[in-house]
Amino acid sequence: MKQNCKLLQETFVLLLCSMALITHVGCVDKNRNLVPTAPSKNPNYWCTWYWQNYLIKKGQKVEKVDPKNIYTNQAARDQLTEETVFGPNGMAVVMLPKTRSDFYFLIDHGWQDKNIKENTFFTSILDKKDFPRYTNLSAKDRIKQMNEDIEQLGWRGLGLWFRGNKTEQEMRQMIEWSxxxxIRYWKIDGGDITHYYATKIKDVIYPELIIEHITGTGPLNSKWDTPNLNY
Incomplete structure (x- = not known):
């Protein structure tokens, strides 16, 4: 009998606590904003790549996915222009209007000068044809001005995409330019995994630069057993 009474007492106490908790939750200000006001320190970014692919067919319905003839890398590269970034409906203008201050605006495959035939996609030279507003600036001033333009739109800053390999001397110049x-964020989408020049150099001369190496793979992780890949 005593045990039953004790059990009933404990159950009654738990019930009272639960009711008090429910009452407290119900009194919470529903207008309270739970989103932190301090900027995030994590290297969050919004990447242009999928929007570039969307623009290939200008938003038309995808009847047939054809990566060899329609949705090619070159076709997506061609969609990264001053108009698609800074125009009235440009990516940097319309995306993440309320939260962009926490995100780097990462320009992906297609921003570098395509007239450079060797190692085209591991340079810091912005294509003047695609971004004519920077035509009269030096190469390093182009990315500086673009970074300032992106920040003026409320983004955390400009992020740069790269692919390929550079010599140690070439990499040092690129980091000096950044x-x-x-520039505080690099995404290296393949390359520089033999010597890791970028990370070694930036640790010495520009530790504020965040560098992430990635190796893209399909949804089934088909390269899981390939050594020396960075995900």
Missing amino acids: KYAG
């Missing part, structure tokens, strides 16, 4: 331009 330091000059205030």
Whole structure:
């Protein structure tokens, strides 16, 4: 009998606590904003790549996915222009209007000068044809001005995409340019995994630069057993 009474007492106490908790939750200000006001320190970014692919057919319904003839890398590269970034409906203008201050605006495959035939996609030279507003600026001033333009729109800053390999001397110059331009995020989408020059150099001369190496793969992780890949 005593045990039953004790059990009933404990159950009654738990019930009272639960009711008090429910009452407290119900009194919480529903207008309270739970989103932190302090900027995030994590290297969050919004990437242009999928929007570039969307623009290939200008938003038309995808009747047939054809990666060899329609949705090619080159076709997507061609969609990264001043108009698609800074125009009235440009990516940097319309995306993440309320939260972009926490995100780097990462320009992906297609921003570099396509007239450079060797190692085209591991340079810091912005294509003047695609971004004519920067035509009269030096190469390092182009990315500096673009970074400032992106920040003026409320983004955390400009992020740069790269692919390929550079010599140690070439990599040092690129990091020096990023330091000059205030670039604080790089995405290396394949390359520089033999010596990791980029990370070694930036650790010495520009530790504020965040560099992430990635190796893209399909949804089934088909390269899981390939050594020395970075995900």
